[in-house]
Amino acid sequence: MVSKLIKLTLLLIFSQMFLSVRAALADTGPKPTMDFQLQFESGVEKSGIVSGILFECNQADCSDAAPLEELGPQGLYCETQSCRAIGYGFAPFSMLELEFSDGVTRRSNIFEQVGFDSYYTAYVRPDDLHVEARFSPGSLPAWVMVLIACACVFIAVGLITGLVLFLRHRSKQT
Amino acid sequence: MIAPLLFTIIVEGIIVLGYSIWRKKPLVPILFATTLANLITQSFLRLVLNLFFHYYLIVLIIAEILIWLVESFLLYRLLANQLRLQEAVFLSLNMNLASFALGLFLPI
Numbered sequence: 001m002v003s004k005l006i007k008l009t010l011l012l013i014f015s016q017m018f019l020s021v022r023a024a025l026a027d028t029g030p031k032p033t034m035d036f037q038l039q040f041e042s043g044v045e046k047s048g049i050v051s052g053i054l055f056e057c058n059q060a061d062c063s064d065a066a067p068l069e070e071l072g073p074q075g076l077y078c079e080t081q082s083c084r085a086i087g088y089g090f091a092p093f094s095m096l097e098l099e100f101s102d103g104v105t106r107r108s109n110i111f112e113q114v115g116f117d118s119y120y121t122a123y124v125r126p127d128d129l130h131v132e133a134r135f136s137p138g139s140l141p142a143w144v145m146v147l148i149a150c151a152c153v154f155i156a157v158g159l160i161t162g163l164v165l166f167l168r169h170r171s172k173q174t
Numbered sequence: 175m176i177a178p179l180l181f182t183i184i185v186e187g188i189i190v191l192g193y194s195i196w197r198k199k200p201l202v203p204i205l206f207a208t209t210l211a212n213l214i215t216q217s218f219l220r221l222v223l224n225l226f227f228h229y230y231l232i233v234l235i236i237a238e239i240l241i242w243l244v245e246s247f248l249l250y251r252l253l254a255n256q257l258r259l260q261e262a263v264f265l266s267l268n269m270n271l272a273s274f275a276l277g278l279f280l281p282i
Contacts, residue, residue, distance in 0.1 A: 116223050
């Protein structure tokens with residue numbers, strides 16, 4: 001029984017590794033995240049991020065914008081060319097404001113959370129930012145994810161059943 | 175996905191270690207059973223959080239309660255004759271409370 005459990009555990013660990021390609025790209029956890037990569041438009045001098053604020057809004061026009069509260073690990077963390085927000089959930093709409101080393105503070109358009117882990121490109125323009133969502137598996141429609149999950153469960157059940165049958169067959173032979 | 179999974183397995187492993195010493199239960203089978211149960215339940219958690227990301231905290235709390243019940247059942251079934259149902263429920267509750275509480279305060 002224990003050896004079967006060990007084999008099943010190893011099988012599931014390997015299947016997790018294959019299923020979690022994104023883990024190699026970003027150390028994302030069970031808290032929702034937003035990842036912003038900067039891209040400077042032509043004519044805009046490259047400069048680093050000095051500080052940033054992520055505004056959260058419940059209204060589509062962001063008339064109720066409020067900065068993301070720093071609470072434990074929740075907050076916006078910026079490096080020179082990228083930012084990452086972690087939160088205990090995000091409001092439906094957001095705005096990003098970054099202060100650059102060229103002395104200009106640029107504010108983005110209003111954008112939506114597209115998935116549990118959302119990936120965005122922030123285009124740096126002379127006076128403002130334009131934030132666009134990048135494709136990520138988390139931004140797929142719910143029905144596609146359910147379909148993929150069902151396929152994974154089907155394959156996993158098939159593999160486990162096959163493994164159990166194989167082990168039984170082998171133990172009968174010996 | 176790997177970081178929180180490893181974190182959960184390590185935290186819950188420590189709880190299992192303490193429980194096995196305290197209640198004089200076999201450590202290795204319980205550790206393997208909890209790892210197996212975690213692989214299943216963490217995949218489930220990740221899926222529901224991805225599906226209902228707008229309702230993070232509510233979904234997380236409901237999913238954690240379900241995970242506690244499913245893990246209790248799995249521990250009870252996988253470790254037949256080694257853990258009684260009450261013991262499995264108690265162990266699973268402690269494991270999940272520890273990993274949930276610690277996980278809330280870590281940036282993973």
